Each structure stands twice: as structure tokens, then as C-alpha cells.
């Protein structure tokens with residue numbers, strides 16, 4: 359089904375305590391994650407292609423969505439973590455009053471940036487913006503896990519070859535150096551450690 363085909367109700371692909379998130383989000387009981395299906399942007403490389411381009415999951419009423427949030431809270435999750443919520447903001451806003459009635463609220467800002475192979479100029483510009491406009495104390499997760507997905511590498515003619523490979527370690531190190539250069543000191547440590555484990559040279563396409 360077309361990923362832009364979200365109607366009156368949001369579609370939730372899954373909801374569960376997520377232990378793969380940054381330490382400050384997952385804590386010891388997990389981050390209360392709700393994955394929404396569909397997305398307006400339709401990036402060819404989408405790392406969640408199966409739920410952003412293709413609809414999977416159940417349409418939810420505001421009451422059901424609020425119940426999911428409260429269920430995650432009851433399971434001890436430290437926060438509610440909406441994944442790809444931009445196209446269903448009205449539906450979330452409708453659910454929030456019910457959830458807040460039984461909800462704890464916390465605040466904070468964490469910026470995630472998926473470092474893309476061969477696009478370090480863009481990483482540099484994004485980090486410059488974050489440091490200048492949001493402050494050098496902003497918590498930044500430089501994500502190292504990019505892998506060819508979605509339409510990338512599917513065929514020879516239109517395979518988006520420039521991003522048909524994993525990130526290389528030296529690219530990740532360069533991204534981290536940019537962060538240092540702009541004075542961003544709060545980099546997610548787990549992502550940094552996984553970035554430093556990447557292969558040193560770009561892996562050949564298709565591996």
C-alpha cells in the first residue's frame with residue numbers, strides 16, 4: 359500500500375519498551391516506543407522501509423493510542439518515544455489529553471543524525487547548525503548504522519549507487535571530528551563506539 363495513504367486514523371506498526379535507544383532514553387525499563395506506519399518524505403534509502411513506504415499495523419482511535427502510551431508507562435518505560443510521527447501530529451494531539459490525564463511528562467532535547475556515506479559535507483553543516491542555533495550543550499547521537507535499504511541497490515539502472523554501501527570508519531571519525539570542532543561535547547557514547555567498529559574503507563557495494 360502507498361505509504362502516504364494515512365487517513366483519519368494513525369496506523370501503529372508496533373509499540374514496546376525499546377532497549378536499543380540511547381542510554382538516557384532506555385534507562386533500565388526501556389523507552390516506550392510507538393512506531394507509526396507511513397511517512398510523507400519517502401526517502402529511497404529509508405531504514406524503516408517496510409513501515410514507512412508500506413503500511414503495516416493497526417489503525418488506532420485516539421482512545422486506543424492513549425491506551426498504548428499508558429500501557430507503556432505501566433510497564434515502567436521512562437518516556438514515550440514516537441517514531442516517524444510527523445504525518446500523524448493531529449491524531450497524536452487528539453490522544454494526548456487522555457494520556458496526560460494518567461501521564462507523567464518529561465522534557466529534553468536529543469538530536470539524532472544518521473551519518474550518510476559520502477555526504478560528510480552535509481553532516482558538517484548540520485552539526486554547525488546544531489552548535490550555533492541549539493547550543494554546544496545539545497545531546498547529539500551521531501548514528502553509525504546506515505545500511506543500503508529500501509530502493510537503494512535494487513537495480514542496476516537506478517540503484518542510487520552513491521549510497522549503496524555501509525559507512526566507513528574514517529567517515530564516522532570525520533563526523534566526530536566535526537562535532538569536536540564545533541564544541542559539541544555531548545555525543546552519544548554507544549553510537550560513537552559502534553562508529554569506531556566500522557570497516558576502515560568503504561565496503562564494496564552489495565556486501
Ligand code: SF4
Nearest residue numbers: 397399400401404410
Ligand atoms: S528515512 Fe525517515 S523521513 Fe525518510 S521515509 Fe524513512 S521514516 Fe520517512
